Amino acid sequence: MNRRPFLVIVLSVALLLSLSVVQAQAPPSAPAPVLLTSCGQSPGPVKLQVFLKRLGIDHEYKTDATVKDLASKKFKSLIIVTGTSLKGMGAAGVSIGDELKRTEALIAEAKKQGIMVIGAHVEGMERRAKNAAPGDNSDEMSIDAVCPVSRVMIVRKDGDEDGRFTAISKAKKIPLVMFEKNTDLNGVLKSLFGK
Secondary structure, eight states, X not given: OOOHHHHHHHHHHHHHHHEXXXXXXOOOOOOSSEEEEEESBOSHHHHHHHHHHHTTXXXXXXXXXXXXXXXXXXXXXXXXXXXXXXXXXXXXXXXXXXXXXXXXXXXXXXXXXXXXXXXXXXXXXXXXXXGSOTTOXXXXXXXXXXXXXXXXXXXEGGGGTTSHHHHHHHHHTOOEEEESSGGGHHHHHHHHTTO
């Protein structure tokens, strides 16, 4: 007896159960090519880039993407990973203020050009106030700059322990796709980009 169809069904159900879409509406399909960047110089975009490459999704990763980058190629989606790295910002010679201004300009230009903005938080609570120095709220500022103006959000479930992303999703009617572990990003991106 051929067990392959049964195995495919079981694996498909397992994948669907590991991903959860909080919003009642399904997330929109995202078009490529993609410009990938961060708001806060965190290493999070590297995780997404691994899966974008693996799936053959046309993309470009720029740590310091600007409005000029949006004009350099006909990008159709902009993924901005939230969460800050003081080391990353220090190495790039930028402050959280600089990052917020850059991100705001990118989002405004993307919306003007009809480019889909996708907010992502892929590093869980480690990239939230949990591990921040006393008085440092730069991670939360990064989230505030991106997520409420995104067309869809991709969030690692443990990053929403306090319900912050769920609240944004409900208040702004933004589809929220949550995943359990980093390897689930493959399925999230495959579904979102129709690969």
